[in-house]
Amino acid sequence: MNPDSFIGPPDGRLVPRYTGPDTFARLPTLDGVGRADVAVVGVPFDSGVSYRPGARFGPAAVRAGSKMLRPYHPALDVEPWKVMQVADAGDLAVNPFSMGEAIAAIEAGATEIQGRCTNLIAIGGDHTIALPLLRATAARWGRVALVHFDAHLDTWDTYFGEPYTHGTPFRRAVEEGLLDLDCSVHVGTRSPLYARDDLSDDARLGFEIVTATDVATDGVAAAVARIQQRVGRRPVYVSIDIDVLDPAHAPGTGTPEPGGLTSRELQLLLRGMDGLDIVGADVVEVAPAYDHAELTALAAANLAYEVLGLLARRRGSTGVDGGA
Numbered sequence: 001m002n003p004d005s006f007i008g009p010p011d012g013r014l015v016p017r018y019t020g021p022d023t024f025a026r027l028p029t030l031d032g033v034g035r036a037d038v039a040v041v042g043v044p045f046d047s048g049v050s051y052r053p054g055a056r057f058g059p060a061a062v063r064a065g066s067k068m069l070r071p072y073h074p075a076l077d078v079e080p081w082k083v084m085q086v087a088d089a090g091d092l093a094v095n096p097f098s099m100g101e102a103i104a105a106i107e108a109g110a111t112e113i114q115g116r117c118t119n120l121i122a123i124g125g126d127h128t129i130a131l132p133l134l135r136a137t138a139a140r141w142g143r144v145a146l147v148h149f150d151a152h153l154d155t156w157d158t159y160f161g162e163p164y165t166h167g168t169p170f171r172r173a174v175e176e177g178l179l180d181l182d183c184s185v186h187v188g189t190r191s192p193l194y195a196r197d198d199l200s201d202d203a204r205l206g207f208e209i210v211t212a213t214d215v216a217t218d219g220v221a222a223a224v225a226r227i228q229q230r231v232g233r234r235p236v237y238v239s240i241d242i243d244v245l246d247p248a249h250a251p252g253t254g255t256p257e258p259g260g261l262t263s264r265e266l267q268l269l270l271r272g273m274d275g276l277d278i279v280g281a282d283v284v285e286v287a288p289a290y291d292h293a294e295l296t297a298l299a300a301a302n303l304a305y306e307v308l309g310l311l312a313r314r315r316g317s318t319g320v321d322g323g324a
């Protein structure tokens, strides 16, 4: 792809940021540009939640919260829109009444969009969507390492006997052989559990855990070192449940847990992943009905921008275009 042909958002100094396209960061649509290096897709689905519903409205809220994003990321020293074509692929149309149809549609939709981009960033939606997204990711890249930011483990077995929920995607992903478990890690977990066995089950599945307490007591740098050491050179998928942030930083979510990360800590953790081979990502569980002053939507949009910065840095440093 010719860098001169990359189309970015309108200049916020010439076109007010509260006007212009309603796409993520006011970027062009994927249909408009045909192909992209990175596509952002909304997955408005929340039929898998166990507590507060409303994440089906997450994609629209995160797009609204993305209008402040500016073209240069000083901490990563990169201009994502100049290094690569980023585009908004719109929302997947997902059946809210059938879990089976919904999961199949998300996998098919992600696969179709992957045919027109190199890396996909999904905006949820509840965490159920990570399973079909990982299926599509593994179909393209093989088994991937998972860096999973969340207040919860999301490796429970069933709720009410149902295997597909927002609390179970990563157990299903392990069972389906989608993850490289020697390289996968939960980060920021802290919620009370149903039983002590939840931890031993999670360890038996193969995950490592960097708890929210670990981040608080050992610091961001130590957590970054553990993530880097764990993932190594493997292709990695980054799943960000916004409830990894403390409810003070992200109140608009379905299962809030006190004692979480600050948005700044999570920015620093993500920047610490510079150099890793990120192949896909999601930002999930933004439920705007519980949000205040766009806190959660702004945080989610900024975290997606951090991931975009990492993808741009990798392109800038290696010159790879990943085949797009």
Ligand SMILES: [Mn+2]
Pocket (backbone or CB within 6 Å): 127, 150, 152, 154, 166, 241, 285
């Ligand atoms: Mn989750």
